[in-house]
Amino acid sequence: QVQLVESGGGLVQAGGSLRLACAASGRTFSSHDMGWFRQASGKEREFVAAIRSSGHSTAYADSAKGRFTISRDNAENTVYLQMNSLKPEDTAVYYCAAGTPGYSGIYYPSEYNYWGQGTQVTVSS
Numbered sequence: 718q719v720q721l722v723e724s725g726g727g728l729v730q731a732g733g734s735l736r737l738a739c740a741a742s743g744r745t746f747s748s749h750d751m752g753w754f755r756q757a758s759g760k761e762r763e764f765v766a767a768i769r770s771s772g773h774s775t776a777y778a779d780s781a782k783g784r785f786t787i788s789r790d791n792a793e794n795t796v797y798l799q800m801n802s803l804k805p806e807d808t809a810v811y812y813c814a815a816g817t818p819g820y821s822g823i824y825y826p827s828e829y830n831y832w833g834q835g836t837q838v839t840v841s842s
Contacts, residue, residue, distance in 0.1 A: 719743045719815045719831040726811060726836030729803055733840070737798040739813030739833055747791040749831075750816040750823050753798045755809035755838075762812070766798060767823040776823060780806075803840045810835040 725737040737753070752767040766787040767776045775787050786799040796813055814829035822828035 719745065719749065721813050721815060721831055721833035723811065723813050723833040723836040726838045728839045728841065731803060731805055731840055731842050733803050734799070734801045735803065735838060737800065737811055737813075737836060737838075739796045739798075741794045741796070741815065743794075745818065746794040746815075748818040750820075751787075751789060751796040752814045752816065752823055752829055753787060753796075753811060754814060754826060755807075755811045756835075757809040760809075762826050764824050764826075765811070768796065769823075770818070800838070803838075805840045805842045807838060808840050809838060811838050 720742040721739050723739050729735055748770055750769050753765040754762050755765050756762040764778050765781050768787045768789050772789050784802045789796040812835045813833045815831040816829050
């Protein structure tokens with residue numbers, strides 16, 4: 718069982734930066750691929766970024782490439798999402814998620830077993 722708690726959301730002006738953190742409980746964090754998703758009002762949850770359990774491989778949505786960076790600290794059971802050059806269209810609730818150890822899928826919500834409660838990111842124009 719993994720429990721996830723996100724933090725770091727807030728209100729920022731366009732062009733600004735935020736760093737989201739997701740703290741995980743349990744002893745198996747380093748075995749899980751981790752992902753960040755977001756859900757804007759009235760829209761489906763969408764993939765933002767993911768990082769493999771080792772931390773050696775990452776993946777990004779096209780909308781995040783070049784602006785967002787995912788990282789993890791397995792010693793601290795935490796995954797981060799550094800978001801730079803934020804745009805109003807980045808406004809959403811951001812969720813972190815933990816995948817199933819040994820399962821390779823990372824791009825779809827159904828491929829993750831554990832979810833945090835979400836943190837609101839609002840980017841004003």
